[in-house]
Amino acid sequence: MTLIKSISGIRGTIGGSQGENLTPIDAVKYAAAYGTWVRNRRNKEDYRVVVGRDARISGEMIQQLVMNTLVGLGIHVIDLDLSTTPTVEMAVTMEHADGGIILTASHNPKQWNALKLLNEKGEFLDAAAGQEILDLAEGDDITFADVDSLGKITKNNAYIDLHIEEILNLPLVNVQAIKEAKFKVVVDGVNSTGGIAVPLLLEALGVHPVKLFCEPTGHFPHNPEPLKEHLTDLMEMVVAERADFGLVVDPDVDRLAFVDENGEMFGEEYTLVAVADYVLQHNPGNTVSNMSSTRALRDVTEKYKGSYSASAVGEVNVVTLMKETNAVIGGEGNGGIIYPELHYGRDSLVGIALFLSFLADNYDSVSQLRKKYPAYYMSKKKIQLTPSLDVDAILNAMEQKYASEEITTIDGVKIDFPENWVHLRKSNTEPIIRIYTEAKTQEIADALADRFISEINETANS
Template identity: 65%
Template sequence: MTLIKSISGIRGTIGGRAGDGLNPLDTVKFVSAYATFIRSNKKNDSNKIVVGRDARISGKMMEQVVTGTLMGMGFDVVNIGLATTPTTELAVTMEKAAGGIILTASHNPRQWNALKLLNERGEFLNAAEGEDVLRMAESEDFEFANVDHIGKISDKDYTDAHIQAVLDLKLVDVDVIRAADFEVAIDCVNSVGGIVIPKLLKALGVKKINELYVTPNGEFPHNPEPLPEHLKDIATMMKTTSSDVGFVVDPDVDRLAIISENGDMFGEEYTLVAVADYVLKHTPGNTVSNLSSSRALRDVTRSYGCEYNAAAVGEVNVTTKMKATNAVIGGEGNGGVIYPESHYGRDALVGIALFLSHLAHKKMKVSELRASYPQYFIAKQKVELTPDIDVDAILLAIKEKYSQYDVTDIDGVKIDFPDKWVHLRKSNTEPIIRVYSEAHTMQEAEDIGMQVMDVVKQLSSRK
């Protein structure tokens, strides 16, 4: 059993003894801590907290524990049931609520679930706020409501409201999408995407939809992380149908992977690149992604005479940088599109609508669109270290060794070479350094990554 307590939320495997997994007792503790935090830091007069969940097998059990605990803490609960992560984020603002909790372990396997905590803007708590919640959970200094002040619960469905909000975006061109008469394949991994993605596509004017795994029962038919090695079924479907494009979402529908008409992966890194290309063409401005995302976004941004900025890894870090730089589009290279005109959160619905608008205006095949962007490849490796190694000291030494290059140290160490980069980050849970590298070929990316990894190994052997 596993229970991981971090500033970005609480996640773990279902079951086990208290403290060993995400069980009802631990869930009550962390939800009570969150409710205590919200009560002490309320930015509005609302007494509502929104709760939404993906279709995991443990979802209904978690939903009842969470909503009951919030009521016991004196909050009124707006339970939106099966809902995507971005739907829950939008529901918080639409309800003018004090906060929200999303029950999802995102791309983790079926035995996992998690509590993702939102503020009154429907955005994830920042690092300092997350630390406060963890501290309150450790102290267990909670005050529950008496019988006259127990919260109430109401059930609402925000799926249609979310879809309408997407349709209302100025750059979503329903008429041109409908006229393009796209045939679209989808893989929704038997979670909430199976509810919302077909409805969204129909609302966008798509008449021909080839569906894979749209039953929201939490029985994931393959590893739910939308990586190429897990998407063989939809790749085959693209080759055996006349589908123009394929869309794959993770269980909570905040990440979007795209499949070309020939079954080739568009590349998760290029989801944001393509959407940014469309947004920048119509509304030039700054862009943001995290340090481990492809340089292609920077290249496309500069081609429009605009400025690209990098943020530390993590959605809240990206949104903070986006606000600071007034970015018109941003996100993460894992297929996470953040479009401020909608809201400050990764949203696959927005990504699909903007991508289809872009594709329809371009009047080209998906493979042709992909070929029009700068070609980069990312290699992901790691260096395993002994627990006694001072990882921070090694990263500092790496920074000094490569000081003649453009080095960024806001999140580990990233070395920007003229035609490639390497990003080293230490793991928070195990004695390893994650090494991401990018270049114009996979061989070059692997080689530069290995080169820096060899330096890390040499430094660690001296400690």
């Protein structure tokens, strides 16, 4: 069982011992540190924080602990209850709040939960802010409010609808064309809040949703990471329903993957590629994704005379580089779409609307759309960390061994070979080393990943 404290937030497994898992005491401790950070930043009388959660079994318990800790600090809470990560992000700015907390462990299994922390812009914290909160949690500078200065909780269930309304008003979301296409789409909501938000969006666009695992019970029917090996039911239902395509989101709705009309994966990496292709057609400009994402985005960007840049892994890093390069679209190859015209956060809902607009305007089928992109294949593997594994020494050894190749070390070690690449890095959210590779065939990508796993194990044991 694990508790991971990082600038990305506080993530851990439910149950077990304090300080080693995400226990009620740990939830209160880090909520108090975050609330204190909010109060320290601005000298004002009234502080407000937006709180929402995915449908995890532990979500209600953690949410009550977090909200009432903020109340104890004199902070007013806007309670979105069951919501999505991008919806909470948008609510922070729409409420002119001082920050936000999303209670979700993203794609991790049901025993995990997390406090994902936002600033007043509805964006994830940078490294400096994250470190301030970790330091506050370990210090003794937290002071709670007196009885006459306690905060209050105000419930607001309107924000998913408001989020959808903002999407429908975007110039590149072609509502009329989507309605005329009369799409039928199978939705795998992995029994979380995507099962609420995605059908509402589709219905607003005149799309007929076929619901699969859309009851927000928190009992995930399959591994919630939207990878091919977890999506057999979705792929089969698309064919059985003769749907135009299928889609799946992760539990907090910031990752998005598609299945074509034949029940074949569109490719999680190609979610961003296709949406960027559509946006760049209408608004040429620069793009950003992280170092572990496909080269196909670079290819599409250069087709429209734009410039592509790669950031370190992590949404805050992508957003920072997008702002620096004035990117018109960006995100992460794991199915995360960041469309600045709406907000700077990964957002499956806007990704769905833009993808539907692209399909309605230009293509007869999802499989036809997929054929237009270069054929790159990725392998995503991992090595479980143990106390004896010196990750920094291993990555340094790999860097030295391949010093004659194109090396990037802003986030782990990425080695660019002429025809393929490998990226080795310690995860921010799980106790693992990630090994991502990309090549012209799946066999080569898998073989390259297996080769580096062997080399890492040899280095660790030498």
